[in-house]
Amino acid sequence: MSEAETIGKGTWIDKLAFELLEREKSIGRNLELIRVESGLGASGVPHIGSLGDAVRAYGVKLALENFGYKSELIAYSDDLDGLRKIPEGFPESLQEHIAKPVSLIPDPFGCHESYGMHMSSILLDGLDKVGIKYEFRRAIDTYKQGLLKDQIHTILQNSSKIGDKISELVGQDKFQKYLPYFPVCANCSKLYTAESTEYLSDEKKVIYNCHDAEIGSNMVKGCGHHGEANISKDLGKLAWKVEFAARWAAFDIRFEAYGKDIMDSVKVNDWVADEILNYPHPHHVKYEMFLDKGGKKISKSLGNVITAQKWLEFGDPKSILLLLYKRITGARELGFEDIPSLMAEYNELEDIYFGKIKVDNQAKLTKSKGLYEYVNLLNPPKESSIHVNYRLLIELSKIFKEDRTQRVMKKLLDYGVLKNPQPEIEKMIELAGNYADEFDQQEKIEIGLDDSAKKALGLLSTALDAQEEPEDIQNTIYQIAKSNDVQPREFFKILYQIILGTTRGPKIGPFITDIGRKKVAKTISEYI
């Protein structure tokens, strides 16, 4: 292993960028600017998997720059994609727009120029929040400006050859019959219903026929329109099986990652790029989908979508970057409950980076340091930040619901975790607090109190209002219970239920002091 030379920063990202460069060199392509691309869906709510595609592509861009090359990330929004299904939480009124390109559908929330831009913006906002820089491009502009017209022309001229190859490679026969180009019907604005059967090469026009089509489980009515569409002017789009290839060639893309769900499309597109468009396909890496904790694919309809925005309520941007950069292989089940360990892992990496934790294995040390640098987008801080255990913050946040930041901070000072209050820790407390509120809600239990219990609570409440020494509280509680014919065990349980909503908790004497005796006295009095 000592012979193995460290590539770049020693992570999979470096290895990938290195392979990419080797391949480009062997092809003999110009390396002045190496473009990497990430495709963004614009028809559904963008979840963390979509974000991952772009974040990882950006990682490759960073690695290329680190090797001394100029690189650029293109974030391409496929907003000519047709709306197939109304996402959960979106108005039913979208029904009338089914099958239309998402960039031609009005934004149901009225905040963006179209449905498509609304969706894209959510993803772009996520990218901005984690610090990813990109050049944004849209399908609708790309087609309107005719940027793909040469590629479309070549593809349509070779459509029967392509149709046969698609059948051979992935067993899909439809393109042996239809052209891999969907015009937007000039009459009803729908995509997919317009099936094109013939390409008039000289005029650069396809002839189509708008008929009923099955999209997902829905039947979409065609309007019966017969028309012609000019591939460089009229709206329409290539089928996915060939569209990437056209884009790669037109934009000169050298790298694009893809999820395993589109593996077949990539296989076909690679062939189309190489053999039809005479553009050596970009280097790829395949990644697994993020699944939810039950092993189900994350999808809008199941309501298990994890968006960057939601994640960032609980974890900082670095936790997202760490999740996405730590590895790319392997299927992964993901949930918000992963945030605490990612937060802790980041701190650990930082300690390794700054030499506070010793790592014997040289290769692993390099890799950990490299990972830390990528999580900081290759711009790591000069000195270590102050670490506070995120789980501890969650525990403290569960206890303190009011004046949380202030009280949790005070506890941290008491514990000696911090010497002085820190503004960045305040932010962490806020995140941990959100997490505690969202995921640690205790079931509200009806507390059954008999007369003797009520009497005991009354005495305790009074005692707490006057009591001076915190050390005595535990004892006082015990005494009150005993002298009022209440089982201490029961009495403690009742107190936990009143204060925490659970039947168990931390040692209650000091705990009451932490919350504030007077406050607890008041809370208890409300139950009498």
Added chain:
RNA sequence: GGGUCUAUGGCGCAGCCAGGUAGCGCACCGGACUUUUAAUCCGGUUGUCGAGGGUCCGAAUCCCUCUAGACCCGCCA
């Protein structure tokens, strides 16, 4: 039909992509603290790394075969 991933102590997982004494959490056992429960702290037990073969001085890690499970594709994007 095609493809991908996963398999590691009782449970949940990390480590695998660049081979070098098998780790973490929970659970469990013991101790400390506590005039109840719980919590907390300290210490400890637990594994022929799915099966079989190969490469290597050395394999959880790389290669091949097999078994089981999950997921994706075979509408569309």
